[in-house]
Amino acid sequence: MAELNKVRLVVVDDDPLVRAGLLMILGGAEDVEVVGEASDGHDAVDVVVRARPDVVLMDIRMPRMDGLAATRRLRDRGSPARVIVLTTFDTDELVLTALREGAAGFLLKDTRPADIVAAVRRVALGEPMLSPSVTSRLIAVATRQGDGSRQRKARALLARLTEREREVARAVAEGLSNAEIADSLHLGLATVKTHVGSVFAKLEVTNRVQVSRYVHDAASVSEADEA
Amino acid sequence: MAELNKVRLVVVDDDPLVRAGLLMILGGAEDVEVVGEASDGHDAVDVVVRARPDVVLMDIRMPRMDGLAATRRLRDRGSPARVIVLTTFDTDELVLTALREGAAGFLLKDTRPADIVAAVRRVALGEPMLSPSVTSRLIAVATRQGDGSRQRKARALLARLTEREREVARAVAEGLSNAEIADSLHLGLATVKTHVGSVFAKLEVTNRVQVSRYVHDAASVSEADEA
DNA sequence: GGCCTTCTCCACCCCGAGGTGGAGGCGGTC
């Protein structure tokens, strides 16, 4: 039973020493079975597809294909393997890209061996696992935009518009001219101008760029207002 | 020495049973010292200010003042205490609000006792600590906006602008008129018009609303371009 | 020296944006 529930793992790193170290660490855990290795992203995709692991420990900087591209490739191929990115650096750029590509974990290479093993187990269960500094970065990113107050104000003001006015405001925010708006909404030019004027008055602005800002402020963070 | 390094903790929850449970769990850890308790947010602020704990375990739903408001109040007062929010629910709204108010941790109440103790220790060291499901939500939020491709395109295009042109583009995106831009950058009106024209050409747009979109697209997610 | 880019500014033009003051129809409320 315990045998059947072993976590199947593939280790990917271009440095033989790092691979050896990881094998040592993870080989010691009796609930983990290393079912494959690769030394670059290209091989990694092949190995993962064949070995069907539960979890992949994936280095980022590698020759031929880096770990992020490999992760994306695995997603594209529908592989169910959960990827833990293992790297030395944790810039916002890397973290966000990795998570967008579908990585379930992001560990720094200075993570203690016991924590690496714990991460493999947790990720195998479908939970995410990030190094503390990565979590901090993620918090910074997630809380940065959407300070909330500006968004709420924008949404409150937009709520005062009539349905038609909101449509027009959205079109204005897209950068359309009055004529284009009239066309796309099947209205007369004069009608559009009237609505635009009402929008200006209700939002208390004097030009369309400011309308654009309100609309985009209100749209950000809030998931899918209307279909 | 070990005595001196004890983590000073305050426990805040309106349910006496929950408080008792937490005290039991954390009292068992010899490197944690509970230096105060409170049963609502209002009292919590007082207790924390007097007891000067390193860490606060803070319930959200409480009478008089909820945990989020209390956390904000502590931040406003400049308290160095790190707050771990402890709650039953983990909606995007709650998680983001808590983190914005400066919470260092966000744990669900079904967290195992040992993990609660571990969280207190980690947070005391300045690291964040989130429950797995909270981490998942955060990842969803952080990766949602910024699908990346649009942002990268916007940034790439903006990078082709000269320094001056970028300044002008930013001003345009703020909704300023040419005259206002000329004023704020100490330029002639004609100069501004020239720059605006160049910006249009390089961004391949025909009006300022579209410039605004590029600038805001590029700005989102990216941290503080230039001071 | 030439050649490039960047920044500054000019004149001239046209049209769309934005403001003012209307109108009529349509649906709901008192």
Next chain:
DNA sequence: GACCGCCTCCACCTCGGGGTGGAGAAGGCC
């Protein structure tokens, strides 16, 4: 019925946005 809000559209006006085609100065590159 009278009233009100929303949607539709009109005429008229002004001014700023946006396009064209310049110019001169400063700095970097070959």
